[in-house]
Amino acid sequence: MDLDNPKGFPEAKEVDNMTFEEFCVDRSGSQDAVHMADAISSGLxxxxxxxxxxxxxxxxxxSGSGIxxxxxxxxxxAQYLRTRQGTQTIARKMADELDQSDIFLGMPVTxxxxxPGNSPCVVQTLDGSSFSCQRVIVSIPTNLYQSISFCPPLPQAKHVLSNHTIMGYYSKMIFVFQEPWWRNARLTGIIDSAGxxxxFTRDTSVPTDDQWSITCFMVGSRGRAWSELSKGDRFNQVWEQFCRCFGKFVKDIPKPNNTLEMEWSKEPFFLGAPCPVMTPGLLTTVGSDLAAPHxxxxxxxxxxSTVWRGYMEGAIRAGQRGAAEVVTALQED
Known part of the structure; x- marks a missing residue:
């Protein structure tokens, strides 16, 4: 498949009109493939x-070099590297190098x-502020385009992308412990569960900081159903499953010193994670319009991004592309 031209893929239209579930059943000839397909699509x-x-x-x-x-x-x-102090550290360090008067936070664009011509663009924010500029770069997910009023209106393809791409359900609950009891028991801290x-869980400890934690991920439809519970019930269900899985190998599992929870679907400027997903029929019809300027x-x-879509690598590459587009456009104006 040519990542720059996926609709040129043999049988592209036919495959694009199928769900991943239908494709896996069709190719394997077995309904059992659905379980594996769900595990892959929900996990990623x-x-x-x-x-x-x-x-x-x-x-x-x-896009990510293979499954x-x-x-x-x-x-x-794809799951190898983490940032010791969290990925927001990168943005903060970059912001430190800029003039602070040029950074505006907590001001959603409306x-x-x-x-036409060389007239500047006018960007207005929720608090009534107004900014004039020669070019605008929009970096919000496609499903949030509809939260901004564009004049002139976005092309039809962008409307389709905004209305028909979906955000996955992704959340995490981090259990922080006094000591790495699972490591002492020679366990990896990894759970992969279908019930x-x-x-899945991962050991997210930082030994140099004496920080010992296991992060639990709730994703897909199972995660959405769990999300509707109260905060207390969400904790109880996760902790019960956590203890049931590790309790097979460790007799006494200590209670965590701290518990952190993050649900991206409840964040108004994300509404899900990790990136907008295309439903059947979109990639071969409006997929090429994703990165097109308006x-x-x-x-x-x-x-x-065509490379490492859905990951930070893809975000950086997309940012570089957008910056290059603006620089070229300003030179031509």
Whole structure:
């Protein structure tokens, strides 16, 4: 598959019109394939296999150098690296190098107006502030385009992308412990489960900081159902499954010193994670419009990248592309 032209893939239209579930059953000849398909799509994208286009799933695999690499915790695998102090550290360090008077936080954009010719774009925010500029870069997920009023209106393809791409359900609950009891028992801290709210766990400790933790991930439809519970019930269900799994190997599991919870679907500027997902029929019809500019407005975000889509690598590549587009446009204006 050519990542720059996925609709040129043999049988692209047919495969794009199938769900990943249908594709796996069709190719394997067995309904048992659905369980594996769900595990893959929910683990990587937070959606069940019946929600995502088969062609988009294959595209996502190739974008990340193959399914084995996407699932790998080994060196160079998609799950290999973490940032010691959290990924927000990167943004904060970059912000430190900028003039603080040029950074505006907590000011959601409500409208982007552009006029013909060399007239500046006018960006308005929720608090009534207004900014004039020659070019605008939009980095929000496609499903949030509809939260901004564009003048002139977005092309039909962008509307379709905004209305029909979906965000997966992804959440995490981090148990922080006094000591790494699982390591003392020679366990990895990894759970992969097909039942209960937890789909998988990972050891997210930082030994140099004497920080010992296991992060539990709740994803897909199981995660969505769990999300509707009260905070106390969410904790109880996760902790019960956690103890049931590790209790087979460790007699006394200590209570965590602290518990941290994050649900991206309840964050108004995300509404899910890790990136917008294409439902059947989108990739071969409007997929090529993802990164297309709209006049003086440019679109970035990891979902627009052809390489490592859905990951930070993809986000950085998309940002570089968008910046290059703006620099070139300003030089030509």
């Amino acid at each position: 994208l937070g959606v069940d296999s019946k929600e995502v286009s088969a062609l988009y799933m294959l595209y996502y695999f190739k 084995d690499n996407l699932l790998s915790d080994e060196k160079d695998g 409208s982007i107006n552009q006029s 209960g709210p937890i789909t 006049g003086k407005v440019h679109f970035i975000g990891t979902e627009t």
